[in-house]
Amino acid sequence: MTQLGNPDLTGNSVTPTSAHGLKATGVDVTTAGAAQPPAPDQGGSTPANGWSPAGVLEKGWARLLLGLLLPAALIGAWQWSTSAGLFSVVQLPPPAMVFEAAADLIQRGELGQHVAISTQRVLIGFAFGAGLGLAFGALVGLSRVADVLLAPTIGALRAVPSLAWVPLLILWMKIGEDSKVTLIMIGAFFPVFTTVSLALRHVDKNLVEAGRAFGLKGLKLLTTVQLPAVVPSVFSGLRLALAQAWLFLVAAELIASSMGLGFLLTDSQNNGRTDRLLLAIVLLAVIGKITDALLGVAEKWAVKRWA
Incomplete structure (x- = not known):
C-alpha cells in the first residue's frame, strides 16, 4: 500500500x-456524495438519457441489418438494370437466373462438391502458410542476423505474381492437389510473415526487459510477452492471408483443375453460362466473408485472452 x-x-x-x-x-469514503459517479439513467431513448447512434452500432442485430443494406441495394440495381434492358441476358443475367443455376447445380449434386473442395484447399493451404509465416516472421522480427539473411530474399519472392508460380508447381508436382495447396500456402505466407516480423520489431522494449527480469528468455519470452503484445497485428496478418488464400485458389483452379469454384468459373466462361459464372463469383464472396467473420470471432477471443 x-x-x-x-x-x-x-x-x-x-x-x-x-x-x-x-x-x-x-474516514467513511462512501459518505462523500460528490465523489460518487451518477447512476446511468436506464429509461428513455434520447441523447440526454445516454442514447447515441454509436451505441446502437454496437448491437449485433443493428450491425447485421446495416451491413445487408448495400448488398440489397446492389441486387436491386442488378435487377433493375436487366429489366430496363441496359444489359443483355448473356452479358448480365437477372438474379432469378443465377438462383435457378444454383438450384440446378444443387440438384445435380455438383455445387456442394465445388464449394467443399475449394474450401478444403483454402483451409489446408492457409493453415500451413500462416504457420510458416508466423515462424519465419518471429525469427526475422527477433533476430538481427535472420533479418539480414532472410528478409531481402523473402521480400523479393513476395513480389513474384501468383500466376508465375503455377507453371513451375505443375512441372514439379503435376496437376493435383499438392500443386494447388502449395500455391495457396505461398499466398498465405507473405502477409503473416510481413505483419508479424514488423510488429515484433516494435514491441515495447521496457515490456521485454520486464519479462527478462522475471527470468523469461527464448521461446518462453516469445510466447509469454512478445507474441501477446502483437496479437492484434498477428490477426491482421491472418485475415489478409486468408483473403490472399482465396485469391491464389482461383489462380490455381483457373489453370489446372477439374473441380472447385475456380474451375466453375472457367467452365462457365467456355460454355457461355454467365449465370453460373456470376454464381461462382457470388459464392466466392459469401464464403470468403464467412471465413473472415469466423477469424474475426477468434480475434476477439484472443485479444481478450492475451492482449
Whole structure:
C-alpha cells in the first residue's frame, strides 16, 4: 500500500492513501456524495438519457441489418438494370437466373462438391502458410542476423505474381492437389510473415526487459510477452492471408483443375453460362466473408485472452 508523509504529524507518522487505509483511520469514503459517479439513467431513448447512434452500432442485430443494406441495394440495381434492358441476358443475367443455376447445380449434386473442395484447399493451404509465416516472421522480427539473411530474399519472392508460380508447381508436382495447396500456402505466407516480423520489431522494449527480469528468455519470452503484445497485428496478418488464400485458389483452379469454384468459373466462361459464372463469383464472396467473420470471432477471443 502506497503511503505518503503527513505534514500535520511529527515523527514517522504517515497517512495511508488507499480507500482501505482511509477506512482504517475512521474516514467513511462512501459518505462523500460528490465523489460518487451518477447512476446511468436506464429509461428513455434520447441523447440526454445516454442514447447515441454509436451505441446502437454496437448491437449485433443493428450491425447485421446495416451491413445487408448495400448488398440489397446492389441486387436491386442488378435487377433493375436487366429489366430496363441496359444489359443483355448473356452479358448480365437477372438474379432469378443465377438462383435457378444454383438450384440446378444443387440438384445435380455438383455445387456442394465445388464449394467443399475449394474450401478444403483454402483451409489446408492457409493453415500451413500462416504457420510458416508466423515462424519465419518471429525469427526475422527477433533476430538481427535472420533479418539480414532472410528478409531481402523473402521480400523479393513476395513480389513474384501468383500466376508465375503455377507453371513451375505443375512441372514439379503435376496437376493435383499438392500443386494447388502449395500455391495457396505461398499466398498465405507473405502477409503473416510481413505483419508479424514488423510488429515484433516494435514491441515495447521496457515490456521485454520486464519479462527478462522475471527470468523469461527464448521461446518462453516469445510466447509469454512478445507474441501477446502483437496479437492484434498477428490477426491482421491472418485475415489478409486468408483473403490472399482465396485469391491464389482461383489462380490455381483457373489453370489446372477439374473441380472447385475456380474451375466453375472457367467452365462457365467456355460454355457461355454467365449465370453460373456470376454464381461462382457470388459464392466466392459469401464464403470468403464467412471465413473472415469466423477469424474475426477468434480475434476477439484472443485479444481478450492475451492482449
